[in-house]
Amino acid sequence: MGRGDKATVADVARAAGVSPATVSRVLHHPELVNGETLERVRRSISDLDYSSVSFDGIGASGTPLVVISIPWLDNPFYGEIVRGARVAAQIHGAQILISWGNPEDPSLDDFCQMLRSCGAQGIITCGPLSLEALGQIDDTVPVVQCCEFNDRSSVPYVSIDDFSAARTATEHLLSCGCRRLAFVGGPDVYKYTRERRRGFLSMVGEQMIEVPDRWVLQIPNNSFGLAYSAVCHMLESEERPDGVFACSDTFASAVIRSARKSSLEVPGDLMVVGFDNTDTAVMTTPTITTINQPRYNMGFSACNLLFERIEGSSEATSMTLETELIVRESTTSKKELS
């Protein structure tokens, strides 16, 4: 992996005849380990001179550091992700710092150099990355992908099944009686946009419903203002959708405001389903039917997976967590309305 042949937690575990998880507990929660095992593991750590080689840049008194890279700080989506990751880091006796933006912008070399010079032990990446970029980061420190992931890479991930969640959201709009459906997505570089659009189109396709191209919107980022402008434009025409699947609660709130500008009632004239189940979904009038992502759990699991990798486990496997539909005021059965 290009990180050199240094002693890892796995090496220590082998030498002491225990699991890597036990070594981790000895390092971070010795109070949980029985005396004899504690002694044996500490001897192996000492024999292999483990801590001085593996915790580069962190002195004996220092706290290990992990980094979480998020593409947008002002998207309320990431708060709970980082909160979960932070709790997992604390359990492992580590601190966490957040990097905001695309690691490749302006330079991936600078980013990797920063990871090295700040002594990061590992990184959780939440944005889309090329196979090459992921490889270069993983050659620097262990990586786990969270939310967005590149499925051509062997780097493990924690995410959701966007395709099937989008089918659930679309099926709900159909079951409420909507027949003229529109889609509001983010940039195509994001797996979440590509997969949710694919799920949306597969579900409407099964019902033999055609969706005009101009009703499939692509917003350059998770911006309320840009989505508001694009949806207002879509609603100006005579021919209008009666249901919108929006890829985020921010986009769904923009649909609600746009409908109001066009004097359309939500849900009477237009129904909306969002995604994420952030606070935004309960701040608006009407409140937003949405897909809940287990964000706290995603961040928590990704960080635990990262520590498995840091500690040398070869068994760190990807996880796909469950989503669920939460029905609120922005959708209602057409029968109930009339």
Place this chain on the structure above:
Amino acid sequence: MGRGDKATVADVARAAGVSPATVSRVLHHPELVNGETLERVRRSISDLDYSSVSFDGIGASGTPLVVISIPWLDNPFYGEIVRGARVAAQIHGAQILISWGNPEDPSLDDFCQMLRSCGAQGIITCGPLSLEALGQIDDTVPVVQCCEFNDRSSVPYVSIDDFSAARTATEHLLSCGCRRLAFVGGPDVYKYTRERRRGFLSMVGEQMIEVPDRWVLQIPNNSFGLAYSAVCHMLESEERPDGVFACSDTFASAVIRSARKSSLEVPGDLMVVGFDNTDTAVMTTPTITTINQPRYNMGFSACNLLFERIEGSSEATSMTLETELIVRESTTSKKELS
């Protein structure tokens, strides 16, 4: 300052007979400096062995790092602050990492150790800190306070005049005809809550209006859910306010949802003014009259001030930036309503 007697940019500037700003330009934007000056400054840098002593932990090929500490990641307020700081960091050729939480939790020693071991050159703190904590952080790396500041400390800050902004917001409610006024604030440990409440009470006091204690709410954090519960409770009574000054747009959106639950019209039965001018203020129905804070500029200015301190300027002085009232749908003149 306890950072030892290392060569600073000020030392280099003195030796080269130029200003610290010129030394900064030589370090980060040599293309902006004329040849003769460039040569002289580089010679002083070399003579004083400047870069190797001052850029601890960053190799010759590395990019300097600054940290920004924010109390709440899921508060949309901080996105623009960090965006501004990030741009200023880029101009100085530096990268920025975000620390989320209170530096004193769980341990200020660990936090300072982390700043050292990750090679941070300086830190912008956005949350409330004791004089002692600020002193200890400033003994580790140069600090600038942003938004929240401890005015007993000599550490420079970039902030706003919360007292007078709150008076403006309250005066607006009064000018709209409100006479029964309530206040929704955050925790008292925050200067913004204390100063905005003081401004609110001073303005209503001048109008001889009494505010019952139970109409002065204190919410434990900037949580929509907690504010919603507290405001619902306040609106249950017979005797109700007709105007609310809320310390954030998040709180104001909770007031709007609570009013709806009590079948009160906003602005007809109850007017609301928020604070911050985040996207939340335009997502809600009605949209929220609010106080704009120049958040991007605050982050940008704080980071520039930090680089002045990093580069040894003794002239880094605090800044108080302007706010402004933005009138939207949640307030209207009573005359217009009737």
